[in-house]
Amino acid sequence: MVMNIKNFFWGLSLLALSIVSCSDDDDINANEVPQAVDATFNQTFPNATDIEWEAKNNKYEVEFDIETIDHKALIASDGSIEQYKYDIVATELPAEVTSKLSTDYPNNRLDDSEVLKIGTQTYYQVELENEPQDIYLVFQEDGEINSEVTYFQ
Template sequence: MAQQAPRGVPAVVLNAFQQQFPKARQVEWERRKDGNFEVEFNLSLVGRDHQAIISPDGKVLKHEEELSSSSLPDAVKQQIKTEFNGYRIDEVKKIEEGGKVSYAVDLDSRQGDLKVLFDADGKILKERMD
């Protein structure tokens, strides 16, 4: 199904998106203040949410994918069990940026909620109260 180019989205940006995510559905574009383009989409009918940031010259700068907690690498699951015992995993996103993969995990507990960023080896990169 051919998709009409949204107003203001250059063909090079649209082509880069369609090449990297040919099965994208429910696509929504937005131009960011920094000049890059943000696109939200799904990859299947029951697909998880995706978000990508694409530069005006068509380079995919960042890709976020919503995951189930069971899809987390074992090292990340183990770190959560060790460092955040008593917390429940609420939301998980896999982030690919600059050739690196990280995992943003929202953790909930009675004491409060945390947002924690892990690398693929389970190392905590960033942690903050939510």
């Protein structure tokens, strides 16, 4: 009976591990990325390292580093870049954004700040610590919140 219980728990552990390992079903190898997407990526970000691809609804999300700075891009299957972002330190935020944060969110600590590029537009997205759920905001360069632009996770 002891052996059967051990086998049961061993099997249950293996099942749980296999379920967890399948959670990254969107991950794909670089050789699975369409040629147009790969060409755009390599032309736009020639110095990219630590490249990881995901397929998402006929689009391709790629995470990568450039000189140790985290980047992420969303590229359509035709090779057009829909948006991309990269990490910045808080001191690189425009003064207008910093002012708005200190005025409107004085009790929330800045957890993350990034530049977000959509077409020719530049935005700044920030994550503020807040209980029970963090606050995600997208700012225009003039410091105004843009609620029409979705925060790019």
